Amino acid sequence: MRASAVGVRIVLPGTFPGGDRDMKKRHMDAMAIVHTYGKPDIFLTMTCNPKWEEITNELLPGQMSQDRPDIVAPVFYGKLEAMKDMLLKKMVLGVVVAYVVAFNAQADLKNVVSSENASKSMLTEYFKANKKNTLGQGHIVSVNPAEGERYYLRVLLNHVTGKTGFEDLLTVDGVVCGRFREAAERLGLIEADNTLDDYLTEAEQWAMPCSLRRLFATILVHCEPGDVRGLWDRHLEPMPNDYRRTRTSPNEVEQMVLLDIRGMLQSMGKYIIDFALPTIDDAFDPTKGEAREIIEESTVEFYESDTKLSSSLNLEQRAAYDEILSAVERGDGGVFFLDGPGGTGKTFLYRAMLAKVRGEGKIAIATATLGVAASIMPGGRTAHSRFKIPPSCDDGASCSFTKQSGTAKLLRMASLILWDEASMTKRQAVEALDNSMRDIMGIRD
Incomplete structure (x- = not known):
């Protein structure tokens, strides 16, 4: 079994304290507060003490505080709420007009482990709490225009008032639109640059x-x-x-x-x-x-020690080295496949070839299917990143660059392209690149 196939990737919702979405939301909230009220006057930090008696009294024999996050987290949040009560209600440091908490002190543990659609549930709660929809009062999470429907949903939330749900938001002049973009277009919200x-x-x-x-x-x-x-x-x-x-x-x-x-x-x-x-x-x-991609690859630094690796190649490595570089020298092209299990010296051979080609002032592209494999080659990048390979490579798919793009120009100028393929299960990705290469080079079967 491949290691990449083990487990299921989970995207943590914004309700998870300290998660990427939670921290991004808090950062934007903080910037909005600073914009309205100015720079903060007080910066307070609070850390958890593992020796708090509320924690130690609940530990079983032989346990330490780090063994019981189910005890530590609620106790810490309780202490945090107590401190907030002193600051906000008892006003021990004066009147507080605005504040930001670095972590979500109100998160319930049962909400941390959840399979629901976080963004939809959060917006549903937003609609319930804001039926009058006075949006000027946060702050809605920023969305890049390239994100499609999420961006148009944000446009609607920022400009349409009085809506109480998704269907209501999609309704324009009594007609329920199929997409948020359609609703925004009907309302004339994306035709103008405002x-x-x-x-x-x-x-x-x-x-x-x-x-x-x-x-x-x-x-x-x-x-x-x-x-x-x-x-x-x-x-x-x-x-x-x-x-x-x-x-x-x-x-x-x-x-x-x-x-x-x-x-x-x-x-x-x-x-x-x-x-x-x-x-x-x-x-x-x-x-x-000059194209950015050309500059990136033509300025890759290689280790001087790598130029001496060719003298240490074994017989099989030397045979591959000579045949591949002879094709590079002649400029007549060729496709070569190196087969060998991990630890047999493929990367050693790659480094020797990269140093030789780059030392002659030519462009050599080093890629790998896996990021770890790419990182151990000088100037290495993942093949999906360098060749713009689509995430889902269905039959007939092609890479997302044009004949005039910097990537296409790079491929035409490259003298050597290395692709360390961790598994032949990525064959469709190779076919996608082949489809694009044939297009930009004008190759026909």
């Missing part, structure tokens, strides 16, 4: 500059704004805040943002010249317009 303006304005209150730049690139690709230049002029100010620390020229700062967005657009198969944005000045462009 929705995108609102979304960017809100994101500027909490998102980091690099995230804002990626969000802007995503909007260009997936939302097709009508006034791209106007959107740029209105939201440029917060996007280069990190660049302003080291650069004083406004023109240079703007150019850095444009270069960053260009790379992001290239990764999505688009070109910045297709959008009405300011022109990139070649004086600020060290890449001279």
Whole structure:
């Protein structure tokens, strides 16, 4: 049995204290509070004491506190609630106008282990508690426009009042729409750029500059704004805040943002010249317009010691090394399959070939099906990431890059492509890449 097939992946709901969704929600809540009330006056921390008598009195003989999380967690939450009571009700430190708790002190343990659809149940409770739907009073979780229906659901929640449930939210002029996007379109919420303006304005209150730049690139690709230049002029100010620390020229700062967005657009198969944005000045462009993927692979550093590995190859490794690199030298191509169980020296051979090819100034791409295998090769990446292989590789599937994309250009320029395949159960992924390669190279059966 393959290790990857053991167990079931569980996505922790936002009600799980300390989980990714919980922490992201609390971060955005904190940013919204700071935006409204200013910076906090007091920062308090509270930790659990394993020697609290409420814990030690319940331990069985031979047990330690770490053996009984079912005791420690409720006791800690009880203590936390007591401290909150002193601060909020007894006001021992004065009147509290707003506060943020790092972990969810109100979570019931029975809600932590649950198989229900967390997002739907949370929104259902939201509808029950907010029948008048005064949304201006949090904060709704941010959603990327590329997430499709989740984004359009958020648009509706932010602009449509008086709704009490999902079906009610989908109903426009007495007609129940089949999708949230359809409802938003009927209401005219996604035809105008003001929705995108609102979304960017809100994101500027909490998102980091690099995230804002990626969000802007995503909007260009997936939302097709009508006034791209106007959107740029209105939201440029917060996007280069990190660049302003080291650069004083406004023109240079703007150019850095444009270069960053260009790379992001290239990764999505688009070109910045297709959008009405300011022109990139070649004086600020060290890449001279080269694709991001080409730069990444052509600048991979290899260890000098790897260039000496070829002298330590055994007979079988040497035979493969000579035959593969001879094909690279001739430039006539070829597909080679190395078969061997773990520990027989495949990675050793890979490192020797990568160092040889890269040492000659050529591009060598190192990929693997598994992230662990990719990490032990210089410049290694997962095959799904580098080749844009779709998560579900059905018959006839192809990788999600175009003939004009940076990935396609990289594959045409590469002298050597290594793919460490952990299991032939990924054959469909290989076929998906083959379909795309034949398309970009113009190969026909």
